[in-house]
Amino acid sequence: MEITLVASGGGHTSFAVALGERLLELEPGIRLNILVPRGDLFSVKRITGRLKGRNLTIAFTLKPLNPQERLYKIIARAPASMVEALAVVKKTSAVVCTGSNHSLPPSLIGLLAERTPVFCVEDPYRVYGKSRSVSLVHRLGGFVFLQWREQEKLYKSRGLYAGPIYERPVYKPESKGYVLVMTGTMGHRLLFKTLIRGGLKGRRLVVQAGRLWAGYLRRMLPGNVVFDYDPDIDKWVSGADVVVTHQGVAAIQASQAYGKPVVLAYNPDITLAGGLR
Known part of the structure; x- marks a missing residue:
């Protein structure tokens, strides 16, 4: 089985790593395809450092919109982003996105073109309103991982309570002043x-x-x-x-x-x- 995880940078990458850790614990033979925004070497280092020696591949896809950019840039970047995502999603069993507009192309292709199950992680700070990207994926038929019970009221259908999603600790806690x-x-x-x-x-x-x-x-x-x-x-x-x-x-x-x-x-x-x- 192959699963595509979308690691969109920053906290989104942390969610992807945490999910990758849990998936590999449950099914050691699973293959992970991880999508990272072009040029995001920090995410690559984080992923390869935490999932060492695991059965995974990393692919780069264009992020339609970067922080503090105007919305019109999506129009120019969306076609290339969709084509790049299609190359990965067409051979996967499921897509797991972690929010961000970078998650939209693989999620849309999975839902509308390939009929692939899509799961998306809702932001833990979205208790009183949905995040835009996750809300769109949900409206098109995707499932949503919820980190708090309070979020269940936001997603009456296809909302799956998972609890807080975080990476496994790798060091012993200390107090160094x-x-x-x-x-x-x-x-x-x-x-x-x-x-x-x-x-x-x-x-x-x-x-x-x-x-x-x-x-x-x-x-x-x-x-x-x-x-x-x-x-x-x-x-x-x-x-x-x-x-x-x-x-x-x-x-x-x-x-x-x-x-x-x-x-x-x-x-x-x-x-x-x-x-x-």
């Missing part, structure tokens, strides 16, 4: 301003800042560890005293896999994530 700040792909403008102004002053910081902010924060927070991203982020999570992060998968991973105290700092700049409520 630092506060870990994780802000995902795009960073956290308001949280960074607070840190620069002296928030958490006197505490040793390790900051995962995202690709846009890392260089600036290294200059503004001398003496602390600052990086854009680390595919082996678990080593930092496992050693943290406290984790400060935004509304994302990192909070669930830190608390559930490593038992860390987590402080959520809501990021209003992530417009497509779950709202403050």
Whole structure:
């Protein structure tokens, strides 16, 4: 059996890795085809680092829309993205998507062209309203994995309660005397301003800042560890005293896999994530 997992970057890739771990535990002989956005080498490193020596292949497909881009770009990219996804989906037994517009081409091809079962993971922060990509897949006949019982009211049909989805821990939890700040792909403008102004002053910081902010924060927070991203982020999570992060998968991973105290700092700049409520 072959299963296609769509790892769309950031937290979406974390969901894909977690699902891949569980699938391989249940059926060691299963073959996994993992779709990754073109150029997303961090996701590739994460996948190959966590699913070492497993029966998997990685394929790149064009992401129709990147963060903070205008919607019209989907029109230009969609045809190529659909063709690339078709090459993988036509030989698979099921498609498992993890949200994001990157999941739409393989999901649509699976549902409408190949009659392949499609399952999609709903965002754990979507309790009062559906995410757009997952909602579309559901309306076209896909099944939805729900991470909270409260989400069952959003999906009266084809909603499957799975519980929180997170990767297996790979390190023993310790307390190494630092506060870990994780802000995902795009960073956290308001949280960074607070840190620069002296928030958490006197505490040793390790900051995962995202690709846009890392260089600036290294200059503004001398003496602390600052990086854009680390595919082996678990080593930092496992050693943290406290984790400060935004509304994302990192909070669930830190608390559930490593038992860390987590402080959520809501990021209003992530417009497509779950709202403050």
